[in-house]
Amino acid sequence: MSVLTTNYLTPTGREEAWRFTPIKRLHGLHDGSAIVGDRNSLVTKAGLPQGASFTRESLAPLAVSDDVIIERIRGEVSDVAHLSIDANAEIKEPIFLTRSAGALDSAELSRVRISLGTHAVATVIVENIGDTLLAEDLEISLAAGSSLTFVTLQEFDSKSVYTARHHAVVDKDATFKSITVTVGGDVVRILPTVEFTAPGASAELLGVYFATTGQFFEHRMHVDHAVPNAKSRVNFKGALAGRDAHTVWIGDVLIRAVAEGTDTYELNRNLLLTDGARADSVPNLEIETGEIVGAGHASTTGRFDDEQLFYLMSRGITLENARRLVVRGFFNEIITEIGNEEVQERLMERIDGELERAGA
Amino acid sequence: MSVLEIRGLQVSVDTENGSVEILKGVDLTIKSGETHAIMGPNGSGKSTLAYSIAGHPKYTITGGSVTLDGADVLDMTVDERAKAGLFLAMQYPVEVPGVSVSNFLRTAATALRGEAPKLRTWVAEVKGAMEALNMDPSFATRNVNEGFSGGEKKRHEIMQLELLKPKMAILDETDSGLDVDALRIVSEGVNRAKANNDLGVLLITHYTRILKYIKPDFVHVFANGKIVEEGGPDLADKLEANGYADYVSK
Numbered sequence: 381m382s383v384l385t386t387n388y389l390t391p392t393g394r395e396e397a398w399r400f401t402p403i404k405r406l407h408g409l410h411d412g413s414a415i416v417g418d419r420n421s422l423v424t425k426a427g428l429p430q431g432a433s434f435t436r437e438s439l440a441p442l443a444v445s446d447d448v449i450i451e452r453i454r455g456e457v458s459d460v461a462h463l464s465i466d467a468n469a470e471i472k473e474p475i476f477l478t479r480s481a482g483a484l485d486s487a488e489l490s491r492v493r494i495s496l497g498t499h500a501v502a503t504v505i506v507e508n509i510g511d512t513l514l515a516e517d518l519e520i521s522l523a524a525g526s527s528l529t530f531v532t533l534q535e536f537d538s539k540s541v542y543t544a545r546h547h548a549v550v551d552k553d554a555t556f557k558s559i560t561v562t563v564g565g566d567v568v569r570i571l572p573t574v575e576f577t578a579p580g581a582s583a584e585l586l587g588v589y590f591a592t593t594g595q596f597f598e599h600r601m602h603v604d605h606a607v608p609n610a611k612s613r614v615n616f617k618g619a620l621a622g623r624d625a626h627t628v629w630i631g632d633v634l635i636r637a638v639a640e641g642t643d644t645y646e647l648n649r650n651l652l653l654t655d656g657a658r659a660d661s662v663p664n665l666e667i668e669t670g671e672i673v674g675a676g677h678a679s680t681t682g683r684f685d686d687e688q689l690f691y692l693m694s695r696g697i698t699l700e701n702a703r704r705l706v707v708r709g710f711f712n713e714i715i716t717e718i719g720n721e722e723v724q725e726r727l728m729e730r731i732d733g734e735l736e737r738a739g740a
Numbered sequence: 741m742s743v744l745e746i747r748g749l750q751v752s753v754d755t756e757n758g759s760v761e762i763l764k765g766v767d768l769t770i771k772s773g774e775t776h777a778i779m780g781p782n783g784s785g786k787s788t789l790a791y792s793i794a795g796h797p798k799y800t801i802t803g804g805s806v807t808l809d810g811a812d813v814l815d816m817t818v819d820e821r822a823k824a825g826l827f828l829a830m831q832y833p834v835e836v837p838g839v840s841v842s843n844f845l846r847t848a849a850t851a852l853r854g855e856a857p858k859l860r861t862w863v864a865e866v867k868g869a870m871e872a873l874n875m876d877p878s879f880a881t882r883n884v885n886e887g888f889s890g891g892e893k894k895r896h897e898i899m900q901l902e903l904l905k906p907k908m909a910i911l912d913e914t915d916s917g918l919d920v921d922a923l924r925i926v927s928e929g930v931n932r933a934k935a936n937n938d939l940g941v942l943l944i945t946h947y948t949r950i951l952k953y954i955k956p957d958f959v960h961v962f963a964n965g966k967i968v969e970e971g972g973p974d975l976a977d978k979l980e981a982n983g984y985a986d987y988v989s990k
Contacts, residue, residue: 686797691834691884694794695848695900696822705847709838709883 391448400628400660402596405567407541409449409487409515417486421512422461425476431469432502434477435462439493442519442549447571450545453489453517460491463504467497467523474503474531474720482512484539490516496526496554503529505723511537516544522554524578530558531718534597535730536565545571550610552578559718560587560616562597563730573602579609579641586615588714590731591657592738593622600630601646605639611673614646617714619707619731620657621738629679631663635672643673650681651710653703654738704732742809742825742907744770744793744940750803751785751792762788764965765804768942770908775934775941777951777976780962781984786944787831789962790912794828795821808908823852825907829897829914836884841896842866844884845903852904869899872932874925890917898929901939908940909933915950927953948980963987 390411391398398410408414424434439460445451465471482488494504500523508514522528534542542565550556562568574583589597603612618627631646650659663677684706692702708728715724751763762785770776780786792799793806795818806813808824816824836844845866850856857865870879873895885893894914901909911930915923927950933939943954951959951973959975960967961984968987969975 685834687834688836690794690796690818691830691836692844692848693818694822694828694830695844695904696819696851697847698819698851699817701847701851702819705839705844706836709836712838 389448397447397600400598401569402567405541405596406543407487407513409513409541409543412452414487414513415485416456416489417483419481419483419488420459420461420490421479421481421488421514422477422490422492422506423480425478425507428475429471429473431466431471431500432475433464435464436460437462439491441517442493442521443547443575445517445545445547447545449515449543450517453491453515457489457491460493462493462495465496465500465502468499469497470501471503474505476505476507478507479509479512482510482514482540484511484513487513487515490514492516492518493521494518494528494530495521496523496528498523499525501527503531503719505531505718505720506533508532508534508536508542511539512542514540514542514544516542518544518546520546520548520556522548522550522556524552524554526551527555528557529719530556531723532558532560533723533727534562534565534568534570536568538564538566540565541567543567543569545573547571547573548575548583550574550576550581550583553580555582557584558586559714560585560599561715561727562587562589562599563727563734565595565597567596569598569600571600571602573604574612575604576607576610579607581607582611584613586714586717588616588711589618589627590711590734591618591620591625591627592734594624596626598628600628600632602632603634603644605633605635605642605644608639609641610639611643613644615714616648617650617711618648618659619651619653619710620659621653621735623656625657625738626660627658628660629662631677633665633675633677635665635667635669635675637668640669640671641673642675644675646677648679651707652681652683653707653735704735707731707735742772742940744826744908744942745807746793746804747806748804749789749792749806750801751788751799752802753788753799759800761802762799762965763792766966768960768967770940770942772907772938772940773934774958775943775954775956776958776960777943777945777956778960778962779945779948779976779979781988782946784962785965786962787912790828790910790942790944793910794818794826819851822906827901827904827906827909829894829901829909829911831913831916833885833893833897835886837886839884840881841884842880845900848900848904865903869902872902873899873929875899891919891922894918894922894926895929898926901933902929905933905937906939907937908942910942910944912944913946914943915945915947923950924953930954948976951976961987
C-alpha cells in the first residue's frame, strides 16, 4: 500500500473539465488522498484466440493527457496490462476482459493498452463489475488498416467509483468503433477520446447510460481531427430516473485547420423518466477550416411519449411493461451494435431492473 | 354474446381557451356480430368517440356511461379496456422506436391471453396473419410503425385485430390513405375477424367506399358531437348522394 503523491494540481470543481463532477465522492482519487491497493484486477475471461496475447509490461504512454487523475496513474504505475492483436489477425469471436477483484477500502490504479497490428480485426469487450474504486488509463492503438470494436461495460455495483480515460489513436484507414455502456456505480466519469494520426481513419463512438437515484455518470468525449479526411460519429443515449440521478454528456469535437475533408456528426439524446433527475448535455464543435464534408451536432432531452404509452396500453400492455418496452426500444439502437446476444440481453435485463428499482 | 353500451356520453378536451365540449350526449349499442358505421364530416367528434372509449388521457369524460357486458369501461385503465375485449384500430398508429413488431405483438398477446403464447404455434400464427394481409415476412423485424407507409400502418392495425381477437373493435378511419387494393385487403381482414370471432364493429369513416367491402348493419350520422340520424345501409347511399350538408347546417 502506498499513498498517492500530491505534486499534481488538484481539481477544485471550478475547472471547466471538473465543473459537473461531484469530486467529494471520488474517495480521494483526484487529490492524492486515496490509499492505493496492490491489485491488477483485469484478466482475460477465457482462453485467448490465436493472434492475441495478454501480458503485463512496462510501456510508455501513447499520448499526453491533461487529466489530473491520468497523470497520477502514470506517475505511480509503469506496469501495463497489454492486449495485443497481431498484424493481419482476423478474430471473429469477441475477446472478453473482466475484473477479477475489487475493493472499496483501497483504490486501484490501472493502466491498460489494447493494440492492433496493421489490418488486424477484433472485438474486445471489457466488463467492469463488482464494487471497486478504480482509476484507469486505457489506451488503444490502431495501426493502419486495422479495425476494432471496443465495448466497455460499466456494470458496477452501487458503491463503485470509476474514473477513466479511454483514448484511441487511429492510424491511416483504420476503423475504431466503441460502445460505452454505463449502468452501474456511484460515480462514473469516462473520457472517451480519439485522435487521428493519418487520413482515411474513422471513429464511431456509441454509448448508453442509465442513471437512477443518486448516481452520477459523466461521459466527456473529445475527438481531435488533426489530419485531413477522417470521419467521426458520436451517438450517446441516456435515461435517468429517480431523485438526484445526474448525467453529463460533453461532446467536444475539434476540427483543426489542417483537417480538410473532415466528416463529423455527434448526437446525444436523453430520456428523463421521472422528476428530480438532471441531464446535462453540451455538444461543442470547434471548426478551424471551412473545407469539410460535414459537421453537425444535435442534443435532445425529453420525457416519456404519452402517445407511445397509450398505443402500447391499448393492446393490453400494462403501464409498467409499456414503459419498459419504450426504454428498451430507446436503448436498442445502440445495444444491438454490440453484436453479442448474451451481453445484449444481460444489459437489457439490468436496464429493466434499474427501471424497476427507480420506480419509474 | 357481448354488448357495448354507450349512454349519454359527454366528453371535453382542455385547450388554451379552456375546456371545450366535443361529445354532447352519444347513445349507441353494439352487439357481437353487428357492424355499425358512424359517418360524419370532419371535426364532428367521431375520433373523439373512438379515443374516449379506448381511454386516451387527453379526453375528459364529463357525463354518461360506457359499459361492456355491464362492466364500467370508463373506470378501467387503458390496458384493462383491451383486456375486457375492446380494440381500437387507430387512424394514426404511433411509432415506437427500437421495438420490433414481433416483440410488440408477442408482448400484447401475452398480456391479453394471460400467458405467453407457445413459441412454435405463435410463429405460425403471426406468419399466417401476415400472409393473409399480404405483408412481407421482413415486417416482423421492423420497428413498430417506424417508417411504415400509410397502407402498412393500417395492415399492421388489422393484423393486430386478427391476432388479438377482441370482442369489440373500433376502426377509426381505417380506410383513409389506402388505395383500392389495400382497402380490399384490409377490409377482408376485418371481415375475417367478424366471421371468426363474432366481432362487433364500430366503423368510423368519412367516406362510403369502405362500406362496399365491410357491410354495415346500421349507419349513424354524426354531427356536432352527437348522432343526428340513424338507419340501415341505405342511409349510406343517401349520404353518398347528398353529402353532409343537411346535417352540418342544422
